[in-house]
Amino acid sequence: MTSTVEISPAARRSAELEAEITADPSRFRVLTGDRPTGPLHLGHYFGTLHNRVRLQRQGVELGLVIADYQVLTDRDVAEDLEGHVITLIADYLAAGVDPDEAMIFTHSAVTALNQLLLPFLSLVTVPELQRNPTVKDEIAHSRQSGVSGLMFTYPAHQAADILFCRANLVPVGSDQLPHLELTRTIARRFNDRYGPVFPEPEALLSAAPLLLGTDGAKMSKSRGNAIMLGSSSQETARLIRGAKTDAQRHITYEPGTRPEVSSLVLLGALCSGRDPVELAGSIGSGGAAVLKAEVTEAVNACFAPLRARRAELLADPGYLHQVLREGNARAEERAEATLARVREAMGTVYGASR
Incomplete structure (x- = not known):
């Protein structure tokens, strides 16, 4: 008796996307990133970083957001935030990310990106935000006695990260599919209400191996069970x-x-x-x-x-700051162009010459 393994629609579409990337990588723009809470470890490398470098080398346009605002969703104080941001950039470049091709930027430096958050929040309901698996998980593991309102904007903020640069491909694990689906929902609702502005980004499922920490639990910086990229x-x-x-x-x-x-x-x-x-x-x-x-x-x-x-x-922090300045400038230019299209579609361009 022959057994068959059922392939999910998401996995089937992801395989199709891999073939399309091979055929014409220039069609694709990827947006992904990390929260600057410390250096990356081997789980990050084999889970996401290696794949980002692969996609860029294939010719896919790569955007990397260092989500410094999102650090504030689950902690009162972001300690040594600048140091963590610069270390992340060093980890990216050391792993093979090409800074001349990749757009590396921080949330806090791209004001036009953050302005998209308000219209995006108007397109989702409170129950939809509360049901989001990432929000539920972050709340469950929050280190604060109360959850800030910023936590509930997390999915809409991530939608702004992806859509401001009109990314059409997002590498995710299967557990992150509901999160990306909300981004697709926001893009679809905006387009239905105001006219076609945003692509509906698709998921590129990661086949990343799961590496456990040295204690047998999930590898995590906070658990102290990880081998860092920079470990001696x-x-x-x-x-x-x-x-x-x-x-x-x-x-x-x-x-x-x-x-x-x-x-x-x-x-x-x-x-x-x-x-x-x-x-x-x-x-x-x-x-x-x-x-x-x-x-x-x-x-x-x-x-x-x-x-x-x-x-x-x-050893050359000036160069790492330069990479970030250039990435921030590129991201702001892209975000301003998108915001202009959003304002035009929403009819909120006031006082301009007609």
């Missing part, structure tokens, strides 16, 4: 030595039943370009100590060039 070789070795495994000596790649061991195997495989099943088989009865030694060697060899480049970039 010694720090990497220490963290991997302390990583959680299990009581079985024989090493296998079985993510469903042996998640901690399998995550280490997967990390080693990703860094060495090997198949995880083959890597696990080569270690076999060598046990966790041999596994950890191989993974440490693979990680340090793989990331040595990135770490060296990152150190060079951080």
Whole structure:
């Protein structure tokens, strides 16, 4: 009896998009980004950063928003915000993002982008914002005693991030599809009410591998269980030595039943370009100590060039600030053009010569 694996419509469309990108990458404009809460780790690299570099090298136009305003949604004070912003830019460039081609910018510097938030909020209801999975999750994990009103604007703000530059492609995980769907809803409602201005961006589903933290939980900066892109070789070795495994000596790649061991195997495989099943088989009865030694060697060899480049970039903060200034200027120019179209469509161009 032959079993079939059902492919979701989103996954099917994502596969079609990959083929379309290969055929004509110039048709696509991607917008994605990060909140500046600290340096990026290996989970970020294999989960999103590596894919961004791939798309840019294929010829897709890449926009990266450093969402500094969104940091304020779940904390009272954004500590060392400037330092985190500059570190993010260093992480991007060290990983291979081309600053001459990519538009790297911060929320707070692009005033026209933020002006789109008000008309966008008029197109969604409070229950729609409350039901948004990202908002619900952020509220559940908020470190504040009360949730700020800014939290509820999060989905509309992200819609403004995507639509101000008329991005038509957004790389997401399957858990983020409802969030992108609200952006599509806002674009559709605006177009229906005022006329065609915005594209409805599509989801490019990520096949990113899930790497666990050294404690077996989700890799996270705040949990202290992550290997950072900028970690030294010694720090990497220490963290991997302390990583959680299990009581079985024989090493296998079985993510469903042996998640901690399998995550280490997967990390080693990703860094060495090997198949995880083959890597696990080569270690076999060598046990966790041999596994950890191989993974440490693979990680340090793989990331040595990135770490060296990152150190060079951080030693020249003036250059990183210049990259941001240029990216902010490009984003503001793009946002002003979009805002002008929005005002024209809404009939809010007052006092202009006719």
